[in-house]
Amino acid sequence: MPQDDRPFGKKSQGTRDVTSRDDSRAQILDPARARRFIERNTTLMAPPLVPEIRLRLASEAHDIWLKTEEELEALGLPPPFWAFAWAGGQALARFILDHREWVEKRRVVDFASGSGLVALAAALGGASEVTAVDIDRFASTAFALNRPLNPGAAATIAFCTEDIVGQEISADVLLVGDVFYDREMAAAITPWFEALAAKGVVVLVGDPGRSYLPRDRLSHLATYGVPGSRALEDQEIKRTRVWRWHAEP
Numbered sequence: 001m002p003q004d005d006r007p008f009g010k011k012s013q014g015t016r017d018v019t020s021r022d023d024s025r026a027q028i029l030d031p032a033r034a035r036r037f038i039e040r041n042t043t044l045m046a047p048p049l050v051p052e053i054r055l056r057l058a059s060e061a062h063d064i065w066l067k068t069e070e071e072l073e074a075l076g077l078p079p080p081f082w083a084f085a086w087a088g089g090q091a092l093a094r095f096i097l098d099h100r101e102w103v104e105k106r107r108v109v110d111f112a113s114g115s116g117l118v119a120l121a122a123a124l125g126g127a128s129e130v131t132a133v134d135i136d137r138f139a140s141t142a143f144a145l146n147r148p149l150n151p152g153a154a155a156t157i158a159f160c161t162e163d164i165v166g167q168e169i170s171a172d173v174l175l176v177g178d179v180f181y182d183r184e185m186a187a188a189i190t191p192w193f194e195a196l197a198a199k200g201v202v203v204l205v206g207d208p209g210r211s212y213l214p215r216d217r218l219s220h221l222a223t224y225g226v227p228g229s230r231a232l233e234d235q236e237i238k239r240t241r242v243w244r245w246h247a248e249p
Contacts, residue, residue: 034141038083042142044149047085047117048227050093052124054149055115056142058083082114082139087226088178089114091240092206093121095222096175100125102204106172109133111164111179111189116143116157118175118206123153130157131171133164166192169201177206186212193217193245203245208238218243 042056058080096103096118104126110119113132116139122130132143143159165188174196180186194217197203207213208226222242 031137031141034138035145038138038142038145042083047090047093049090049224050085050097050117050121052097053093053117053120053153055085055117055146056149057085057115080138081112082134082136082142085115085117086178087208087228087238087240088206088210089117090177090206090226091208091222091224091242092175092177092204093118094224095204095206095242096121096125099222102202103127103173103175107170108173108175109164109169109171110175110177112176113143113159114139114177116146116159118177119143119157120146120150120153122173122175123156124150127156127173131160132157133160133162135161135163137161165189168199169196171201173202173204175204175206178208178210180205180207180210180213183212186214190214190217194248197245197247205243205245206240207243208240213243215243217245217248219246 038056041058043059044054045057045059046052046054047057102125103122105128108119108122108127108130110116110122110130110132113119113134114136116132119130119132134140134143140159140161147157174193176189176193179189193203204221205213205218220241221244224240224242226238226240228236228238
């Protein structure tokens with residue numbers, strides 16, 4: 001088994017580190033500079049599996065990845081996960097919109113939200129309140145640009161940049177799109193998901209077959225073929241599943 005399943009074969013600096021971060025460097029990020037960078041390097045589009053939602057996304061995967069690494073290297077911030085509609089997030093968003101009973105009139109947290117795709121789907125699906133969570137401050141700016149593009153979903157969503165792993169959450173549902181690509185990430189979040197599920201939180205996971213997905217803890221809900229790019233994934237149509245985390249008896 002490979003050591004990790006990160007897109008583009010990125011090294012450790014390319015992961016969304018949920019266990020620690022250097023906030024002193026992260027605070028340097030200028031939101032205006034981030035906004036200009038995002039506007040220059042993304043295009044308004046709808047993810048193929050979720051045409052109801054509009055986002056600012058990168059059309060040339062490798063180019064923006066390299067540009068962002070150059071921009072952010074001095075700040076120690078991660079590469080632009082927020083610039084892509086990953087297969088796991090698309091499948092989870094599609095599932096929510098097709099099966100609104102999972103989120104309707106419920107409090108929802110979208111963990112590692114990135115562009116905010118899944119959070120926006122939850123709001124469109126009738127959630128009573130939605131919190132999008134991502135420690136990447138570029139993601140916060142990207143979401144601020146994406147939110148007004150979807151007026152039917154925007155009113156109920158807040159954005160949080162705190163590291164919430166291991167904490168209790170004031171939510172009925174936790175949505176998780178495509179986070180099991182890294183061994184350390186999986187080790188940090190698996191016991192947290194387990195604890196939340198044991199307390200009655202519904203944990204839904206969208207995943208395209210990443211290496212560290214703990215399938216023995218999951219119940220299958222749906223499967224989608226997600227159109228994509230070989231620059232991001234190893235297939236043009238990525239077979240992606242939505243799962244429910246079940247608490248151990």
